[in-house]
Every structure is written in structure tokens, then in C-alpha cells.
Amino acid sequence: VSAExxxxxxAKPAAxxxxxxxxxxxxxxxxxxVVLLDGELVPAGEACVNVFDRGLLYGESLFETVKVVDExxxxxxxxxxxxxxxxxxxxxxxxxxxxxxxxxxxxAVSPVAHGALRLQxxxxxxxxxxxxxxxxxxxxxxxxxAAVFPTAPYPAALYSGGAAVVSAMGLARPLPQLKxxxxxxxxxxxxxxxxxxxxxxxxxxxxxxxxxxxSFSNILFWDGSCLLTPPxxxxxxxxxxxxxxxxxxxxxxAVREEPVLLERLRTGGxxxxxxxxxxxxxxxxxxxxxxxxxxxxxxxxxxxxxxxxESVARWQASEGGPRERx
Ligand SMILES: Cc1ncc(COP(=O)(O)O)c(C=O)c1O
Numbered sequence: 656v657s658a659e660x661x662x663x664x665x666a667k668p669a670a671x672x673x674x675x676x677x678x679x680x681x682x683x684x685x686x687x688x689v690v691l692l693d694g695e696l697v698p699a700g701e702a703c704v705n706v707f708d709r710g711l712l713y714g715e716s717l718f719e720t721v722k723v724v725d726e727x728x729x730x731x732x733x734x735x736x737x738x739x740x741x742x743x744x745x746x747x748x749x750x751x752x753x754x755x756x757x758x759x760x761x762x763a764v765s766p767v768a769h770g771a772l773r774l775q776x777x778x779x780x781x782x783x784x785x786x787x788x789x790x791x792x793x794x795x796x797x798x799x800x801a802a803v804f805p806t807a808p809y810p811a812a813l814y815s816g817g818a819a820v821v822s823a824m825g826l827a828r829p830l831p832q833l834k835x836x837x838x839x840x841x842x843x844x845x846x847x848x849x850x851x852x853x854x855x856x857x858x859x860x861x862x863x864x865x866x867x868x869x870s871f872s873n874i875l876f877w878d879g880s881c882l883l884t885p886p887x888x889x890x891x892x893x894x895x896x897x898x899x900x901x902x903x904x905x906x907x908x909a910v911r912e913e914p915v916l917l918e919r920l921r922t923g924g925x926x927x928x929x930x931x932x933x934x935x936x937x938x939x940x941x942x943x944x945x946x947x948x949x950x951x952x953x954x955x956x957x958x959x960x961x962x963x964x965e966s967v968a969r970w971q972a973s974e975g976g977p978r979e980r981x
Pocket of ligand 1: 720828841868869870871872873891892893894895896928929930931
């Protein structure tokens with residue numbers, strides 16, 4: 656796969672310039688009417704979590720944002736397995752079968768053609784109800800909240816023209832392997848992107864400066880012959896990234912895990928991956944043009960879409976699974 660020739664950037668983005676794509680251009684998510692709370696469907700306005708929940712006190716929570724197509728989750732197995740692994744790490748019990756049964760009921764009453772399922776597990780209240788940072792070894796009662804938000808797909812211009820990204824020096828997520836509700840680093844990085852009129856901000860840390868991941872995406876750097884992605888201890892094990900790596904392998908593209916230095920980015924091209932965004936190439940970094948990778952992004956995105964469709968078919972085929980048989 657050869658990368659296309661670098662295109663110069665116009666001085667000022669035109670009104671429909673894809674580099675100017677930000678959350679402003681996406682439909683504001685409608686507020687769900689019903690949420691799944693600890694296995695029960697509850698009107699959103701009546702769903703409550705205790706003010707002493709460890710998720711609120713200490714940010715002890717995990718979440719997943721899952722793309723929804725035709726009332727079914729995409730790449731569900733990857734999200735389920737990451738959530739289950741995170742829960743094990745935090746010592747939070749998770750009944751996956753009950754979760755899946757609840758999600759089926761939630762999706763059935765939240766008909767969306769295209770949307771995002773947000774699923775969150777919080778640490779729950781300390782046994783005995785008090786405060787105290789030490790995670791209890793026993794008697795844990797995590798809370799589980801899920802809701803489906805209708806969202807518009809990202810505009811086609813994002814994929815055809817590429818995304819503007821900025822570096823967020825000095826910012827990084829703690830415990831990067833966990834998709835933790837302690838998301839302030841991402842919130843701060845996203846704010847930097849928005850201030851700069853960019854789509855995404857990249858966490859950059861260390862000397863020499865290393866790029867870790869985006870505020871809501873993983874990165875793949877194209878060095879001209881190979882795709883590089885940061886080692887697993889530096890970034891979220893992205894569900895989309897893991898599928899994109901497999902797609903790349905099927906296209907006979909080499910993918911290596913190794914540190915991605917900021918100074919190298921300007922010598923090649925950059926892709927972002929994420930469950931909602933899929934695969935998109937980056938047009939610029941901090942206002943400087945990057946090597947456009949539109950063809951490569953399109954091929955990987957096509958492979959990802961296929962895998963999403965297969966996962967949706969699996970979800971639909973297992974309708975009438977454990978819950979219904981009981
Ligand atoms: C910090 C961070 N990195 C990477 C990703 C991409 O992960 P996934 O492909 O599982 O959506 C996300 C998703 O929101 C994220 O928040």
C-alpha cells in the first residue's frame with residue numbers, strides 16, 4: 656500500500672473543511688427515555704445512583720461506548736471482554752449473561768438505526784455505607800447503568816479529507832489499559848482539540864515525546880512500509896484497533912507495537928481508530944500537513960465495517976439465547 660502524496664494545507668479552513676469537523680457538527684445526542692439500571696428498565700428521570708457510590712467518590716468505574724446499528728451492538732464480544740477484564744482487575748463482580756439479557760431488553764425499547772450504547776459499571780457503595788478509599792475485598796455490589804443514545808454517523812468529509820489533530824503535551828490517562836470513568840485527562844484533551852478547532856487531541860508524554868493515544872481513539876502511525884501502534888502498556892486496548900490490526904494482517908500489512916515518537920509523525924501518516932469513528936486518517940498535526948492516507952484508511956475501514964456487520968449478525972442470531980430459554 657502506498658501513501659498518497661502530501662497535500663499542502665490551505666491557510667484557513669473553509670466552512671465545509673473536514674479538518675473543522677468537531678462535535679459541533681454532530682447531532683446532539685437525544686436524551687434516552689429509558690435506562691437499564693442493575694438489570695431493570697427504569698425511566699431515565701427516575702434512575703438514581705447513591706451519592707456515596709465509589710464511582711462518584713473515587714472515580715472507581717468502568718465504561719464502554721458501543722456503536723449500535725439496527726438496534727444491535729457492533730463488536731460486542733470485544734467490549735464485553737474488555738469490561739469483564741476491567742471488572743476482574745478492580746474486583747467487581749459482573750454477571751455477563753444477565754448483562755447481555757438486560758441489554759437485549761434495553762435495545763428492544765430504544766430503537767435506533769445508528770447510535771451509541773453507553774454502559775457503565777461503578778464500584779457501588781462501601782459495605783456499611785461509609786467512606787474509605789480501600790476497596791473492600793468482599794460484599795461488593797457494583798451498580799450497572801446502560802443507555803442508548805441516537806447519534807448521527809460522522810460526516811463523510813471526515814473520512815475523505817482527514818481529521819485535524821493537535822498534540823496535548825503532558826496529558827495522559829492513568830491506568831491506560833482500563834476504560835475507566837476517571838476520564839478527566841480525555842475531557843481536558845478534548846477541550847484542547849475543540850479550542851484549536853481540531854477533531855482529536857493526542858496524549859503526548861515523556862522525553863523524547865511519545866504519542867500514546869487520542870482522547871477517544873487509538874493511533875496507528877504509517878512509516879511508509881509498516882503500521883506502528885504504541886505498546887499495550889501505554890494505551891487503551893481499543894476494540895476497533897484490535898479488529899483493524901487483524902484487517903491489516905489480512906491485507907498483508909505489517910503492524911508492529913513500538914513507541915511512536917512525536918517527531919516521527921511528521922515523516923509519515925497517522926490513522927485514528929475507535930468504535931464510533933471507525934478508521935480515519937489525519938490531515939494535519941498542530942496545523943502541519945501529514946501524509947494523507949485516505950486509501951489505506953478506506954481499506955481498513957471497509958474491513959472493519961465487515962467485521963461489525965458479522966458481529967451484529969451474531970448478536971441477532973443469538974436472540975432467543977440464554978435469557979429467553981430460561
Ligand atoms: C482513551 C481512548 N483510547 C482509545 C479509544 C478507542 O477504543 P475503542 O476502539 O474500544 O472504542 C477510546 C474510546 O473511547 C478511548 O477513550
